[in-house]
Amino acid sequence: MSRSINTKLINTKDLSGRCSVWEASWQLLHKYKNINGELIFTDSEIDDYPIFQINLAKWLLRDKNCINGIFPDNTNITIPAETSDLISIIAKNKLKCHDSTSSASFSPLKKVSFEKDENDDIKTPECSKSKDKSSKIIINGGYLEKFTEFATGFIRGAKTGVTAEAINQLQPGFKFPPGFLYFSCCIFGAFNELNNENDSLAMHLSCCQEIIDEADRKAKAGEQLSKDELDTLIFIYKLIPIGGRLYGYKEAADLMDIYLKPKKAEQFKKNNPYIINSEVYTTSAIVQYAESKLKKIITNDFKKKNLNVGKNYNSSILKPTNRDSNTQGNVQSPDRNLIAEQNNQRLKNADHRFYLQVKILGISGNNIKLLWYVLSKWDYEPYENADHITELPINKNKGYILKIPDGLSQYLTQVNRAKEFYYTSRWEETLCIKD
Numbered sequence: 001m002s003r004s005i006n007t008k009l010i011n012t013k014d015l016s017g018r019c020s021v022w023e024a025s026w027q028l029l030h031k032y033k034n035i036n037g038e039l040i041f042t043d044s045e046i047d048d049y050p051i052f053q054i055n056l057a058k059w060l061l062r063d064k065n066c067i068n069g070i071f072p073d074n075t076n077i078t079i080p081a082e083t084s085d086l087i088s089i090i091a092k093n094k095l096k097c098h099d100s101t102s103s104a105s106f107s108p109l110k111k112v113s114f115e116k117d118e119n120d121d122i123k124t125p126e127c128s129k130s131k132d133k134s135s136k137i138i139i140n141g142g143y144l145e146k147f148t149e150f151a152t153g154f155i156r157g158a159k160t161g162v163t164a165e166a167i168n169q170l171q172p173g174f175k176f177p178p179g180f181l182y183f184s185c186c187i188f189g190a191f192n193e194l195n196n197e198n199d200s201l202a203m204h205l206s207c208c209q210e211i212i213d214e215a216d217r218k219a220k221a222g223e224q225l226s227k228d229e230l231d232t233l234i235f236i237y238k239l240i241p242i243g244g245r246l247y248g249y250k251e252a253a254d255l256m257d258i259y260l261k262p263k264k265a266e267q268f269k270k271n272n273p274y275i276i277n278s279e280v281y282t283t284s285a286i287v288q289y290a291e292s293k294l295k296k297i298i299t300n301d302f303k304k305k306n307l308n309v310g311k312n313y314n315s316s317i318l319k320p321t322n323r324d325s326n327t328q329g330n331v332q333s334p335d336r337n338l339i340a341e342q343n344n345q346r347l348k349n350a351d352h353r354f355y356l357q358v359k360i361l362g363i364s365g366n367n368i369k370l371l372w373y374v375l376s377k378w379d380y381e382p383y384e385n386a387d388h389i390t391e392l393p394i395n396k397n398k399g400y401i402l403k404i405p406d407g408l409s410q411y412l413t414q415v416n417r418a419k420e421f422y423y424t425s426r427w428e429e430t431l432c433i434k435d
Contacts, residue, residue, distance in 0.1 A: 020069055024057075032083055215233050219383070273375060274421060277425065278426060286339065297317070313359075327341055340352045368431040370428065
Protein backbone atom coordinates (compact mmCIF):
# COMPACT_ATOMS: atom_id res chain seq x y z
CA MET A 1 0.00 0.00 0.00
CA SER A 2 1.49 3.34 -1.04
CA ARG A 3 1.80 6.23 1.36
CA SER A 4 2.58 9.93 1.26
CA ILE A 5 6.02 11.36 1.89
CA ASN A 6 6.77 12.24 5.52
CA THR A 7 8.66 15.49 6.00
CA LYS A 8 10.48 17.48 8.66
CA LEU A 9 12.16 20.89 8.86
CA ILE A 10 15.83 21.77 8.76
CA ASN A 11 17.17 25.32 9.03
CA THR A 12 19.63 26.68 6.50
CA LYS A 13 21.91 27.64 9.40
CA ASP A 14 22.46 23.89 9.80
CA LEU A 15 23.75 23.86 6.22
CA SER A 16 25.94 26.71 4.96
CA GLY A 17 23.47 29.54 5.46
CA ARG A 18 21.95 31.14 2.36
CA CYS A 19 22.23 28.65 -0.47
CA SER A 20 20.78 27.65 -3.82
CA VAL A 21 18.54 24.63 -4.21
CA TRP A 22 21.43 22.81 -5.88
CA GLU A 23 23.79 23.54 -2.98
CA ALA A 24 21.13 22.58 -0.42
CA SER A 25 20.41 19.27 -2.13
CA TRP A 26 24.14 18.45 -2.29
CA GLN A 27 24.58 19.15 1.43
CA LEU A 28 21.44 17.26 2.39
CA LEU A 29 22.52 14.15 0.50
CA HIS A 30 25.62 14.12 2.68
CA LYS A 31 23.55 14.14 5.86
CA TYR A 32 21.19 11.23 5.25
CA LYS A 33 22.07 7.85 6.77
CA ASN A 34 20.76 4.36 6.20
CA ILE A 35 19.09 2.20 8.85
CA ASN A 36 22.54 1.15 10.07
CA GLY A 37 23.47 4.78 10.79
CA GLU A 38 25.90 4.89 7.85
CA LEU A 39 26.08 7.74 5.36
CA ILE A 40 24.34 6.77 2.14
CA PHE A 41 26.44 8.60 -0.45
CA THR A 42 30.10 9.46 -0.90
CA ASP A 43 31.17 12.69 -2.58
CA SER A 44 32.15 10.87 -5.75
CA GLU A 45 28.81 9.05 -5.99
CA ILE A 46 26.90 12.33 -5.80
CA ASP A 47 29.19 13.96 -8.36
CA ASP A 48 29.22 11.00 -10.76
CA TYR A 49 25.51 10.21 -10.56
CA PRO A 50 23.76 13.60 -10.36
CA ILE A 51 20.32 12.09 -11.02
CA PHE A 52 19.96 11.61 -7.24
CA GLN A 53 20.76 15.26 -6.54
CA ILE A 54 18.69 16.51 -9.47
CA ASN A 55 15.53 14.74 -8.29
CA LEU A 56 15.96 15.95 -4.72
CA ALA A 57 16.65 19.49 -5.92
CA LYS A 58 13.57 19.47 -8.15
CA TRP A 59 11.53 18.37 -5.12
CA LEU A 60 13.05 21.17 -2.97
CA LEU A 61 12.12 23.76 -5.61
CA ARG A 62 8.50 23.38 -4.49
CA ASP A 63 9.30 24.49 -0.92
CA LYS A 64 7.39 27.67 -0.03
CA ASN A 65 10.57 29.30 1.33
CA CYS A 66 12.43 28.75 -1.93
CA ILE A 67 12.67 32.12 -3.70
CA ASN A 68 13.82 31.91 -7.31
CA GLY A 69 15.85 28.81 -6.51
CA ILE A 70 17.44 30.32 -3.38
CA PHE A 71 16.89 29.52 0.31
CA PRO A 72 17.63 32.66 2.40
CA ASP A 73 19.79 32.45 5.51
CA ASN A 74 18.10 31.23 8.72
CA THR A 75 15.18 29.73 6.78
CA ASN A 76 13.39 26.45 7.38
CA ILE A 77 13.47 23.91 4.54
CA THR A 78 11.01 21.03 4.29
CA ILE A 79 13.03 17.85 3.76
CA PRO A 80 12.18 14.13 3.61
CA ALA A 81 11.80 12.89 7.17
CA GLU A 82 13.43 9.48 6.82
CA THR A 83 15.92 7.75 4.59
CA SER A 84 13.13 5.82 2.89
CA ASP A 85 11.35 9.10 2.12
CA LEU A 86 14.51 10.42 0.51
CA ILE A 87 14.85 7.26 -1.55
CA SER A 88 11.25 7.57 -2.66
CA ILE A 89 11.92 11.07 -3.95
CA ILE A 90 15.23 10.51 -5.69
CA ALA A 91 13.74 7.46 -7.37
CA LYS A 92 10.71 9.58 -8.41
CA ASN A 93 8.49 6.87 -6.97
CA LYS A 94 6.52 6.18 -3.77
CA LEU A 95 7.40 3.28 -1.53
CA LYS A 96 5.06 0.30 -1.49
CA CYS A 97 5.96 -0.54 2.08
CA HIS A 98 7.74 0.99 5.01
CA ASP A 99 9.16 -1.88 6.98
CA SER A 100 12.56 -1.04 8.44
CA THR A 101 13.35 -4.73 8.83
CA SER A 102 12.97 -5.53 5.15
CA SER A 103 14.26 -4.11 1.91
CA ALA A 104 12.26 -1.37 0.23
CA SER A 105 10.07 -2.48 -2.63
CA PHE A 106 9.66 -0.22 -5.64
CA SER A 107 7.36 -0.39 -8.61
CA PRO A 108 9.01 0.24 -11.99
CA LEU A 109 10.29 3.79 -12.36
CA LYS A 110 8.87 6.22 -14.84
CA LYS A 111 11.17 6.91 -17.77
CA VAL A 112 13.79 9.57 -17.10
CA SER A 113 13.09 12.08 -19.86
CA PHE A 114 11.78 15.54 -20.62
CA GLU A 115 8.12 16.30 -21.13
CA LYS A 116 7.03 16.15 -24.74
CA ASP A 117 7.32 19.67 -26.07
CA GLU A 118 4.89 21.01 -28.65
CA ASN A 119 5.20 19.00 -31.88
CA ASP A 120 8.58 17.51 -31.01
CA ASP A 121 9.05 13.78 -30.71
CA ILE A 122 12.35 13.84 -28.87
CA LYS A 123 13.69 10.57 -27.53
CA THR A 124 16.44 10.33 -24.96
CA PRO A 125 19.45 9.87 -27.27
CA GLU A 126 22.34 7.47 -27.18
CA CYS A 127 25.73 9.06 -26.80
CA SER A 128 26.95 7.90 -30.18
CA LYS A 129 30.15 9.90 -30.19
CA SER A 130 31.87 7.86 -27.51
CA LYS A 131 32.53 4.13 -27.40
CA ASP A 132 33.04 4.15 -23.64
CA LYS A 133 29.96 2.90 -21.77
CA SER A 134 30.49 5.31 -18.91
CA SER A 135 29.56 8.24 -21.11
CA LYS A 136 26.09 6.73 -21.55
CA ILE A 137 25.31 6.66 -17.84
CA ILE A 138 23.58 10.03 -17.93
CA ILE A 139 22.66 10.39 -21.60
CA ASN A 140 20.99 7.01 -21.93
CA GLY A 141 17.76 7.47 -19.98
CA GLY A 142 16.74 3.82 -20.34
CA TYR A 143 19.92 2.63 -18.69
CA LEU A 144 19.76 5.38 -16.07
CA GLU A 145 16.27 4.48 -14.87
CA LYS A 146 17.30 0.83 -14.49
CA PHE A 147 20.37 1.85 -12.56
CA THR A 148 18.38 4.17 -10.30
CA GLU A 149 15.79 1.47 -9.65
CA PHE A 150 18.39 -1.07 -8.56
CA ALA A 151 20.55 1.39 -6.64
CA THR A 152 17.67 2.89 -4.65
CA GLY A 153 16.24 -0.55 -4.03
CA PHE A 154 19.23 -1.49 -1.89
CA ILE A 155 20.47 1.84 -0.68
CA ARG A 156 18.61 1.71 2.63
CA GLY A 157 21.35 -0.51 3.95
CA ALA A 158 19.29 -3.70 4.25
CA LYS A 159 21.43 -6.84 3.90
CA THR A 160 19.75 -7.98 0.71
CA GLY A 161 21.63 -10.11 -1.79
CA VAL A 162 22.20 -8.92 -5.33
CA THR A 163 21.87 -11.70 -7.88
CA ALA A 164 23.80 -12.11 -11.10
CA GLU A 165 20.49 -12.09 -12.98
CA ALA A 166 19.55 -8.73 -11.49
CA ILE A 167 22.91 -7.22 -12.38
CA ASN A 168 22.64 -8.58 -15.93
CA GLN A 169 19.30 -6.79 -16.26
CA LEU A 170 21.03 -3.58 -15.25
CA GLN A 171 23.92 -3.98 -17.65
CA PRO A 172 23.86 -6.91 -20.10
CA GLY A 173 27.15 -8.74 -20.15
CA PHE A 174 28.18 -7.54 -16.69
CA LYS A 175 30.47 -10.10 -15.06
CA PHE A 176 29.34 -10.76 -11.52
CA PRO A 177 32.40 -10.62 -9.21
CA PRO A 178 32.54 -13.25 -6.44
CA GLY A 179 31.58 -11.92 -3.03
CA PHE A 180 29.55 -8.93 -4.21
CA LEU A 181 26.55 -9.95 -2.12
CA TYR A 182 25.46 -6.64 -0.68
CA PHE A 183 24.67 -3.28 -2.14
CA SER A 184 27.51 -1.64 -0.23
CA CYS A 185 29.92 -3.83 -2.25
CA CYS A 186 27.89 -4.01 -5.43
CA ILE A 187 27.63 -0.28 -5.93
CA PHE A 188 31.38 0.29 -5.86
CA GLY A 189 32.08 -2.76 -8.01
CA ALA A 190 29.46 -1.77 -10.56
CA PHE A 191 30.67 1.84 -10.60
CA ASN A 192 34.26 0.72 -11.25
CA GLU A 193 33.23 -1.77 -13.89
CA LEU A 194 31.01 0.65 -15.77
CA ASN A 195 33.31 3.65 -15.43
CA ASN A 196 36.52 1.86 -16.32
CA GLU A 197 38.02 4.01 -13.58
CA ASN A 198 37.10 7.20 -15.44
CA ASP A 199 35.03 10.08 -14.12
CA SER A 200 31.56 9.56 -15.61
CA LEU A 201 30.66 13.23 -15.29
CA ALA A 202 33.77 14.16 -17.27
CA MET A 203 32.93 11.53 -19.86
CA HIS A 204 29.35 12.79 -20.11
CA LEU A 205 30.53 16.39 -20.46
CA SER A 206 33.04 15.38 -23.11
CA CYS A 207 30.32 13.52 -24.99
CA CYS A 208 27.98 16.55 -24.89
CA GLN A 209 30.79 18.86 -25.99
CA GLU A 210 31.63 16.59 -28.93
CA ILE A 211 27.99 16.60 -30.03
CA ILE A 212 27.86 20.41 -29.78
CA ASP A 213 31.19 20.83 -31.61
CA GLU A 214 30.10 18.55 -34.45
CA ALA A 215 26.76 20.35 -34.80
CA ASP A 216 28.64 23.67 -34.74
CA ARG A 217 30.98 22.49 -37.51
CA LYS A 218 28.08 21.39 -39.71
CA ALA A 219 26.02 24.53 -39.12
CA LYS A 220 28.99 26.77 -39.92
CA ALA A 221 29.69 24.83 -43.11
CA GLY A 222 26.06 25.07 -44.20
CA GLU A 223 25.51 21.32 -43.86
CA GLN A 224 22.08 20.08 -42.83
CA LEU A 225 21.67 18.41 -39.44
CA SER A 226 19.48 15.31 -39.40
CA LYS A 227 16.41 15.06 -37.17
CA ASP A 228 18.28 12.70 -34.84
CA GLU A 229 21.17 15.15 -34.58
CA LEU A 230 18.80 18.02 -33.85
CA ASP A 231 16.92 15.93 -31.27
CA THR A 232 20.20 15.15 -29.52
CA LEU A 233 21.23 18.79 -29.61
CA ILE A 234 17.89 19.97 -28.20
CA PHE A 235 18.12 17.31 -25.48
CA ILE A 236 21.40 18.92 -24.33
CA TYR A 237 20.01 22.46 -24.64
CA LYS A 238 17.04 21.58 -22.46
CA LEU A 239 19.38 20.73 -19.61
CA ILE A 240 20.29 24.43 -19.44
CA PRO A 241 16.97 25.73 -17.99
CA ILE A 242 16.96 22.90 -15.43
CA GLY A 243 20.46 23.80 -14.28
CA GLY A 244 19.55 27.50 -14.19
CA ARG A 245 16.64 26.92 -11.84
CA LEU A 246 18.68 24.66 -9.59
CA TYR A 247 21.42 27.29 -9.27
CA GLY A 248 18.94 30.11 -8.55
CA TYR A 249 18.89 31.78 -11.98
CA LYS A 250 15.14 31.47 -12.48
CA GLU A 251 14.75 34.35 -14.93
CA ALA A 252 17.47 33.13 -17.29
CA ALA A 253 16.12 29.58 -17.02
CA ASP A 254 12.58 30.65 -17.89
CA LEU A 255 13.81 32.72 -20.84
CA MET A 256 15.89 29.89 -22.25
CA ASP A 257 12.97 27.51 -21.79
CA ILE A 258 10.72 29.80 -23.86
CA TYR A 259 13.40 30.20 -26.55
CA LEU A 260 13.40 26.42 -27.02
CA LYS A 261 9.59 26.41 -27.44
CA PRO A 262 8.93 28.25 -30.73
CA LYS A 263 5.13 28.16 -30.45
CA LYS A 264 5.23 29.65 -26.97
CA ALA A 265 7.84 32.25 -27.94
CA GLU A 266 5.70 33.33 -30.87
CA GLN A 267 3.22 35.12 -28.59
CA PHE A 268 5.84 37.35 -26.95
CA LYS A 269 6.26 40.13 -29.48
CA LYS A 270 7.52 43.66 -28.86
CA ASN A 271 4.02 44.90 -28.00
CA ASN A 272 3.31 41.89 -25.76
CA PRO A 273 6.60 40.89 -24.11
CA TYR A 274 7.12 38.18 -21.54
CA ILE A 275 7.40 39.69 -18.02
CA ILE A 276 10.17 38.72 -15.60
CA ASN A 277 10.70 39.59 -11.94
CA SER A 278 11.83 43.22 -11.50
CA GLU A 279 14.06 42.27 -8.57
CA VAL A 280 16.66 40.95 -11.00
CA TYR A 281 17.17 44.57 -12.13
CA THR A 282 16.35 46.64 -9.03
CA THR A 283 19.05 44.89 -6.98
CA SER A 284 21.71 45.54 -9.65
CA ALA A 285 24.52 48.02 -9.01
CA ILE A 286 24.54 49.35 -12.59
CA VAL A 287 20.75 49.75 -12.63
CA GLN A 288 20.83 51.68 -9.35
CA TYR A 289 23.59 53.88 -10.76
CA ALA A 290 21.57 54.59 -13.94
CA GLU A 291 18.44 55.29 -11.88
CA SER A 292 20.25 57.90 -9.78
CA LYS A 293 21.64 59.66 -12.87
CA LEU A 294 18.29 59.67 -14.69
CA LYS A 295 16.49 60.98 -11.59
CA LYS A 296 18.89 63.93 -11.49
CA ILE A 297 18.05 64.71 -15.13
CA ILE A 298 14.32 64.41 -14.39
CA THR A 299 14.69 66.67 -11.34
CA ASN A 300 16.46 69.34 -13.42
CA ASP A 301 13.77 69.18 -16.11
CA PHE A 302 11.07 69.51 -13.42
CA LYS A 303 12.71 72.61 -11.97
CA LYS A 304 13.03 74.06 -15.48
CA LYS A 305 9.32 73.28 -16.04
CA ASN A 306 10.34 71.05 -18.93
CA LEU A 307 8.61 67.91 -17.65
CA ASN A 308 5.27 66.50 -18.72
CA VAL A 309 3.28 63.28 -18.29
CA GLY A 310 4.27 60.70 -20.85
CA LYS A 311 7.83 61.94 -21.33
CA ASN A 312 10.33 59.12 -21.67
CA TYR A 313 14.02 58.90 -20.75
CA ASN A 314 16.56 56.29 -21.83
CA SER A 315 19.87 55.29 -20.22
CA SER A 316 21.46 55.78 -23.65
CA ILE A 317 21.75 59.49 -22.78
CA LEU A 318 24.21 58.70 -19.97
CA LYS A 319 27.95 59.11 -20.43
CA PRO A 320 30.15 55.99 -20.75
CA THR A 321 31.75 54.93 -17.47
CA ASN A 322 34.89 53.17 -16.31
CA ARG A 323 33.61 51.49 -13.15
CA ASP A 324 34.65 48.14 -11.73
CA SER A 325 33.17 45.75 -14.29
CA ASN A 326 33.02 42.87 -11.82
CA THR A 327 31.11 44.56 -8.99
CA GLN A 328 29.64 47.76 -10.44
CA GLY A 329 28.91 47.32 -14.13
CA ASN A 330 29.26 50.03 -16.77
CA VAL A 331 27.64 52.26 -19.35
CA GLN A 332 29.36 50.95 -22.45
CA SER A 333 30.60 53.01 -25.38
CA PRO A 334 29.58 53.64 -28.12
CA ASP A 335 25.99 52.33 -27.84
CA ARG A 336 25.61 53.39 -24.19
CA ASN A 337 24.21 49.97 -23.19
CA LEU A 338 24.17 49.14 -19.52
CA ILE A 339 26.49 46.18 -18.93
CA ALA A 340 25.59 44.06 -15.90
CA GLU A 341 28.19 43.68 -13.17
CA GLN A 342 29.90 40.36 -13.82
CA ASN A 343 29.54 39.01 -10.27
CA ASN A 344 25.76 39.38 -10.51
CA GLN A 345 25.15 36.01 -12.17
CA ARG A 346 21.39 36.24 -11.84
CA LEU A 347 21.21 39.42 -13.96
CA LYS A 348 24.18 38.59 -16.18
CA ASN A 349 22.58 35.31 -17.26
CA ALA A 350 19.18 36.90 -17.84
CA ASP A 351 20.19 40.18 -19.51
CA HIS A 352 23.86 41.16 -19.55
CA ARG A 353 23.43 44.14 -21.93
CA PHE A 354 20.35 46.37 -21.94
CA TYR A 355 18.84 49.85 -21.84
CA LEU A 356 16.98 51.17 -18.80
CA GLN A 357 14.03 53.43 -19.58
CA VAL A 358 11.74 55.54 -17.41
CA LYS A 359 8.38 57.08 -18.25
CA ILE A 360 6.63 59.90 -16.40
CA LEU A 361 3.26 58.51 -15.31
CA GLY A 362 2.01 61.45 -13.30
CA ILE A 363 2.93 64.75 -11.62
CA SER A 364 1.25 65.86 -8.40
CA GLY A 365 2.86 68.87 -6.77
CA ASN A 366 6.46 67.91 -6.12
CA ASN A 367 5.76 64.19 -6.49
CA ILE A 368 6.56 62.52 -9.78
CA LYS A 369 5.32 59.00 -10.46
CA LEU A 370 7.85 57.02 -12.48
CA LEU A 371 7.56 53.80 -14.44
CA TRP A 372 10.93 52.10 -14.85
CA TYR A 373 11.22 49.38 -17.45
CA VAL A 374 13.57 47.29 -19.52
CA LEU A 375 12.55 45.88 -22.89
CA SER A 376 14.97 43.32 -24.32
CA LYS A 377 15.07 40.63 -26.97
CA TRP A 378 16.21 37.09 -26.21
CA ASP A 379 18.37 36.29 -29.21
CA TYR A 380 21.86 35.20 -30.22
CA GLU A 381 24.37 36.61 -32.69
CA PRO A 382 24.57 34.63 -35.96
CA TYR A 383 27.89 33.22 -37.13
CA GLU A 384 28.46 36.02 -39.64
CA ASN A 385 28.17 38.76 -36.99
CA ALA A 386 30.35 37.41 -34.21
CA ASP A 387 31.99 34.32 -32.79
CA HIS A 388 30.74 34.52 -29.20
CA ILE A 389 30.79 31.50 -26.88
CA THR A 390 28.45 30.93 -23.92
CA GLU A 391 30.26 29.06 -21.15
CA LEU A 392 28.20 26.98 -18.72
CA PRO A 393 30.07 25.92 -15.55
CA ILE A 394 28.97 22.33 -14.89
CA ASN A 395 31.34 21.70 -11.98
CA LYS A 396 33.48 24.66 -10.90
CA ASN A 397 35.60 22.60 -8.53
CA LYS A 398 36.73 20.27 -11.31
CA GLY A 399 36.83 22.96 -13.97
CA TYR A 400 34.12 21.34 -16.11
CA ILE A 401 32.71 23.89 -18.55
CA LEU A 402 30.30 23.27 -21.42
CA LYS A 403 30.95 25.69 -24.30
CA ILE A 404 28.07 26.54 -26.64
CA PRO A 405 28.64 28.86 -29.63
CA ASP A 406 26.05 31.65 -29.86
CA GLY A 407 25.96 31.04 -33.61
CA LEU A 408 24.74 27.50 -32.98
CA SER A 409 22.03 28.77 -30.63
CA GLN A 410 20.92 31.20 -33.34
CA TYR A 411 21.03 28.41 -35.94
CA LEU A 412 18.27 26.61 -34.02
CA THR A 413 15.88 29.40 -35.06
CA GLN A 414 16.64 28.67 -38.73
CA VAL A 415 15.49 25.05 -38.35
CA ASN A 416 12.42 25.96 -36.26
CA ARG A 417 13.76 24.47 -33.04
CA ALA A 418 13.95 27.85 -31.26
CA LYS A 419 12.53 31.33 -31.66
CA GLU A 420 13.59 34.81 -30.62
CA PHE A 421 11.15 36.81 -28.48
CA TYR A 422 10.83 39.95 -26.37
CA TYR A 423 10.75 40.21 -22.61
CA THR A 424 10.37 43.04 -20.14
CA SER A 425 10.47 44.02 -16.49
CA ARG A 426 8.68 46.98 -14.90
CA TRP A 427 8.55 48.71 -11.55
CA GLU A 428 7.13 51.99 -10.28
CA GLU A 429 8.56 54.62 -7.97
CA THR A 430 7.48 58.04 -6.70
CA LEU A 431 10.19 60.71 -6.89
CA CYS A 432 9.75 63.51 -4.37
CA ILE A 433 11.42 66.76 -5.46
CA LYS A 434 12.72 68.90 -2.61
CA ASP A 435 12.39 72.69 -2.91
